[in-house]
Amino acid sequence: MIYHHEITDDVLLVSVNGDLLGLPEDQKLLHLAESQMLENNITRCAIDISNAHYINSTGLTILIRILTLYRNAGGEVVLINPSPSVSKVLVITKLNAIFQVLKNKEEALNALSTKQLASV
Template identity: 45%
Template sequence: MTTTSTLTDGILYITLTGDLIGSPDTQQLLHSVNEHLGDAVTNCAVDLSAIRYINSTGIGVLVSLLTKFRSRGGELVLINPADHPKKMLALTKLNNIFTVTADQAAARQQLAPAAS
């Protein structure tokens, strides 16, 4: 899995590519997010459109990220999950917990009121 992140207008945007299955990559993702939390970032959007496969460890990472941001008074949204992640979110009923948006613009609109 590869991870890219950008910080724009107080929102951390993370794009994930490959398989979200627990490995040193997920630890790197969590470390990267923790570094940004030190910058007082409270809102995050995670683009899952290029994730081919996600397992229970990957789901756990997403839940962990959601918890981190909500505990700081912020929010995390998922952007356009690919088919497999979307099915896993529905199967685990986490689609009722996570906010899912179609694209980055919709994510920004969702998070902007929370950032104000």
């Protein structure tokens, strides 16, 4: 898995390319989320998983750990446009009820805006 990130409007935007399997390079995603929160006080994150075609239980654990970390800090994590196979896994595991799943980056930024987040 390869990921790219940027910060827009105090939101960490991460784009994942490749399978999310919990391999050592995948753990860097968790480290990125932790470091952005601690170093830059970022508590909102959008993860674009449209190019992640497969996710296993360890990959799901990484997403859950990021979600837990940010929610414990008063923030939120949303997922952007999961591929059909990843969507199926989210439904089977019922994580689609835990994560807000949005269509694109613009929807994610809107959902994570301070005004929207305050009402969650």
